Amino acid sequence: MKLFAALAVPLAVGGILLYGLLHGVDLFAAFAEGAKKGLRTAAAMLPPLVLFLAILGMFEASGGLDVLCHALRPAAELLDIPPEVLPLSLLRPVSGSGSLAVFREILAEYGPDSAVGRTASVIQSASETTFYTLTVYFGAAKISRQRYALPCSLAGDLAVVLSAGWLVGRML
Numbered sequence: 001m002k003l004f005a006a007l008a009v010p011l012a013v014g015g016i017l018l019y020g021l022l023h024g025v026d027l028f029a030a031f032a033e034g035a036k037k038g039l040r041t042a043a044a045m046l047p048p049l050v051l052f053l054a055i056l057g058m059f060e061a062s063g064g065l066d067v068l069c070h071a072l073r074p075a076a077e078l079l080d081i082p083p084e085v086l087p088l089s090l091l092r093p094v095s096g097s098g099s100l101a102v103f104r105e106i107l108a109e110y111g112p113d114s115a116v117g118r119t120a121s122v123i124q125s126a127s128e129t130t131f132y133t134l135t136v137y138f139g140a141a142k143i144s145r146q147r148y149a150l151p152c153s154l155a156g157d158l159a160v161v162l163s164a165g166w167l168v169g170r171m172l
Contacts, residue, residue: 041140044139044140044142045135045136045139045140048135048139049132049135049136049139052131052132052135056094056095056098060098065087065090065091068090069083069086069087069090072086072090073086076165079162079165079166080165080166080169081119081161081162081164081165082115082116082119082165084106084109084110084116084120085106085116085119085120085123085161085164085165087102088102088103088106088120088123088124089123089157089161092123092124092127092128092129092157093127093128093129093130093131093153093154093157094129094130094131094132095129095132096129096132099124099129100124103120103121103124106120107120107121115168115169115172118168118171118172119164119165119168122160122163122164122167122168123160123161123164126160126163126164127156127157127160127161128153128156128157130150130153130154130156130157131150133153134146134149134150134153
């Protein structure tokens with residue numbers, strides 16, 4: 001199995017090159033055209049991504065995340081969600097790297113086998129960086145009317161948090 005894993009990419013690249021050569025494809029021109037399209041896509045995605053990251057940085061630096069976590073603490077306790085995972089729950093839909101840093105802090109402080117650590121693990125693994133994903137993919141596809149994508153995605157993230165708190169609480 002390790003040999004197959006080590007050879008998978010070189011065999012795939014070799015197969016593509018062999019196919020192109022056998023079918024008379026100008027491989028350099030095809031590569032250059034693909035690279036051009038990739039750069040255009042990246043350039044189209046850059047402005048919304050920069051705006052999104054700037055807003056996220058300002059929210060965290062202003063202390064808005066701490067205020068929001070404090071306000072949601074009673075509801076979290078009522079729903080069997082450890083309040084310690086609230087920062088992770090709020091950051092996960094917004095920032096993958098920010099939520100990963102919070103997740104690491106939770107595991108370092110509470111341990112992976114604690115209720116807090118297990119709940120954080122479920123949230124980290126079962127939820128998505130919703131705003132980032134919508135920004136990147138809709139920007140790349142030039143979709144401006146997102147309609148139900150954001151509310152449905154956020155409802156899924158909320159379902160993950162609620163389910164994580166409830167399930168982990170029942171398993172311990």
